Amino acid sequence: xxxxxxxxxxxxxxxxxxxxxxxxxxxxxxxxxxxxxxxxxxxxxxxxxxxxxxxxxxxxxxxxxxxxxxxxxxxxxxxxxxxxxxxxxxxxxxxxxxxxxxxxxxxxxxxxxxxxxxxxxxxxxxxxxxxxxxxxxxxxxxxxxxxxxxxxxxxxxxxxxxxxxxxxxxxxxxxxxxxxxxxxxxxxxxxxxxxxxxxxxxxxxxxxxxxxxxxxxxxxxxxxxxxxxxxxxxxxxxxxxxxxxxxxxxxxxxxxxxxxxxxxxxxxxxxxxxxxxxxxxxxxxxxxxxxxxxxxxxxxxxxxxxxxxxxxxxxxxxxxxxxxxxxxxxxxxxxxxxxxxxxxxxxxxxxxxxxxxxxxxxxxxxxxxxxxxxxxxxxxxxxxxxxxxxxxxxxxxxxxxxxxxxxxxxxxxxxxxxxxxxxxxxxxxxxxxxxxxxxxxxxxx
Numbered sequence: 001x002x003x004x005x006x007x008x009x010x011x012x013x014x015x016x017x018x019x020x021x022x023x024x025x026x027x028x029x030x031x032x033x034x035x036x037x038x039x040x041x042x043x044x045x046x047x048x049x050x051x052x053x054x055x056x057x058x059x060x061x062x063x064x065x066x067x068x069x070x071x072x073x074x075x076x077x078x079x080x081x082x083x084x085x086x087x088x089x090x091x092x093x094x095x096x097x098x099x100x101x102x103x104x105x106x107x108x109x110x111x112x113x114x115x116x117x118x119x120x121x122x123x124x125x126x127x128x129x130x131x132x133x134x135x136x137x138x139x140x141x142x143x144x145x146x147x148x149x150x151x152x153x154x155x156x157x158x159x160x161x162x163x164x165x166x167x168x169x170x171x172x173x174x175x176x177x178x179x180x181x182x183x184x185x186x187x188x189x190x191x192x193x194x195x196x197x198x199x200x201x202x203x204x205x206x207x208x209x210x211x212x213x214x215x216x217x218x219x220x221x222x223x224x225x226x227x228x229x230x231x232x233x234x235x236x237x238x239x240x241x242x243x244x245x246x247x248x249x250x251x252x253x254x255x256x257x258x259x260x261x262x263x264x265x266x267x268x269x270x271x272x273x274x275x276x277x278x279x280x281x282x283x284x285x286x287x288x289x290x291x292x293x294x295x296x297x298x299x300x301x302x303x304x305x306x307x308x309x310x311x312x313x314x315x316x317x318x319x320x321x322x323x324x325x326x327x328x329x330x331x332x333x334x335x336x337x338x339x340x341x342x343x344x345x346x347x348x349x350x351x352x353x354x355x356x357x358x359x360x361x362x363x364x365x366x367x368x369x370x371x372x373x374x375x376x377x378x379x380x381x382x383x384x385x386x387x388x389x390x391x392x393x394x395x396x397x398x399x400x401x402x403x404x405x406x407x408x409x410x411x412x413x414x415x416x417x418x419x420x421x422x423x424x425x426x427x428x429x430x431x432x433x434x435x436x437x438x439x440x441x442x443x444x445x
Contacts, residue, residue, distance in 0.1 A: 028334060030341055035160050037120060041113035042164065048106035049165035050172045053323075055102060057176055058095035062088040064312045071308055106165045114161035121153055125344065131352035135419035139378070143227035148347060151223070152340030159337050167330045173323035180316070185309040191292040192285050192317050196324060199281035202274055203328060215267055220339050222260040229253035282324055285317035353418065359438035362430025362445070365395040367416060372425035374411060385411045388425075417442060 035042045065088045073080040129145065137145075181189030229252045293310045300306035372389045375382040386408045393399035401409045414420060415427050418434050426433045434442055 028338055030345070031156065031159055031164075031334070031338065034117060034121065034156060034341070035113070035164060037117050038113035041109045041116075042160065045106045045109035045113065045165045046168040048102045048109065049169035052099045052102035052106060053169040053172045054176060055095045055099035057180065059092035060180070060312070060316050062092035062095070063315060064308070067311055068308050071304055106169075107161070110165045111161045114157045117160060118153070118157040121156065122149065125149060125153060125348070128348060128352065132350055133353045133418060133420055135414060136350060138414075138419065139376075141227075143230060144224045145347070147224050147227040148340075148344050152337075152344050155333075155337045155340055159334065163330045163334060163337075166326055167334070170323045170327035170330060174327075177316075177320055177323070181313070185306075185313070187296055188289070188292065188309055188313045191288050192313060192320065194288050195281045195284050196320065199278045199324070202278045202281065205274070217339065218263060219267075219336075220343065222256070222263055225256045226253075226260055229256040278328075282321045285320060286314065289313055289317055353439065354421070354435065355439060356436050358436075359441065360432045360436045361441065362432040362437065364430040365445070366428075366430060367393040367399075368428045368431075369412070369415075370426045370428065372415065372422050372427060374415060374420065374423045376420075386415075390425075 066085055069080050069084055069088075070077065126149070178189075178193075181192050183189075289310075293313075297303070297306050297310065369389050369391050372386055373384075374386040375384045389408070389412065391399070401412060403409055415422060416429070416434065418439065421435060426435075428434070429437070429442075429445065
């Protein structure tokens with residue numbers, strides 16, 4: 001009977017298993033699955049964010065009511081109901097205060113959930129890394145793994161703490177805005193929707209599809225390459241000082257920085273025109289509203305009522321860009337976090353080193369390879385390294401492995417301490433299969 005390192009991690013640590021266990025979803029659903037480890041706090045945070053968004057629109061209704069009262073008594077403002085004006089003024093003030101209070105409470109809850117999830121996720125990731133075969137660490141550089149731990153996982157905390165409540169609130173905002181715009185004057189409301197729909201269409205075309213997905217993949221690859229090169233450079237600083245070399249002696253580090261700069265600049269410039277168009281359209285409600293107001297106003301039966309609606313849309317229209325911009329930024333950064341999470345999950349998906357429940361102790365130190373075959377498994381597929389290898393290296397004697405570069409000498413050495421497990425056959429020390437030994441005892445020997 002064998003139990004894997006993953007199953008060992010589940011024992012007594014349910015919370016860690018929730019965030020670092022088996023993945024059943026992809027994309028943004030995976031982020032929600034991770035956030036579900038602290039579901040109660042996350043739900044409370046999202047509900048408070050929606051309430052905050054709803055409260056933030058009440059001042060616009062108050063302004064509409066105040067303008068309505070003033071226009072009714074425009075000939076003699078002294079006849080206006082001062083108590084009503086004061087009541088609506090306090091309503092606007094208190095609703096804004098309530099909006100900030102609910103937003104603060106939402107952020108507190110989301111941060112509490114995010115920090116707990118971040119802790120559990122990093123602990124689960126570190127323990128999974130420790131349970132992986134040592135061969136995994138020879139194939140994956142320290143810089144890449146550090147980026148996953150320090151960057152990709154760290155950004156999940158930002159998503160849960162800030163972007164998730166913002167996302168829920170920003171999704172609620174357009175629904176509320178649409179209802180308000182169509183309630184007061186559906187014609188003017190439809191006019192206000194034109195620039196919003198056009199800006200959304202521009203953004204959707206520019207930032208979705210295979211091109212954008214490929215950019216995120218290459219972008220993450222460049223970041224990992226820079227991390228790898230940076231680690232190599234730092235480890236070689238002593239050599240640089242000793243031999244009085246410059247940074248250009250580490251060409252890989254320099255080249256990775258230049259490659260990242262060139263790629264990021266090229267992509268940024270390619271997105272310049274769509275993004276500028278998006279910003280201009282999003283903030284041009286008045287450009288569409290004023291001509292429409294002139295046309296519709298000339299045909300209105302009640303000029304005063306139309307003027308009231310027109311003023312409301314001029315005031316309210318300028319506020320519509322805020323939630324849309326927030327939603328755009330959340331969507332953009334969310335796609336980057338999803339890409340980073342997928343790289344984290346690839347490491348979680350690597351099987352841990354199997355550990356036997358009944359370890360055996362070797363009798364002696366003879367090393368025997370019995371019909372051993374082995375293939376390296378990578379994302380590109382399998383690479384056969386050994387095929388049906390058998391030999392005996394006796395204790396106290398010298399056994400030489402002779403062969404050209406790439407013939408499998410290092411692979412044979414790596415199989416003895418279980419950097420990897422054999423694909424076929426067995427490796428024995430003192431008559432005991434290394435897979436039946438305690439890994440700690442094996443490494444001590």
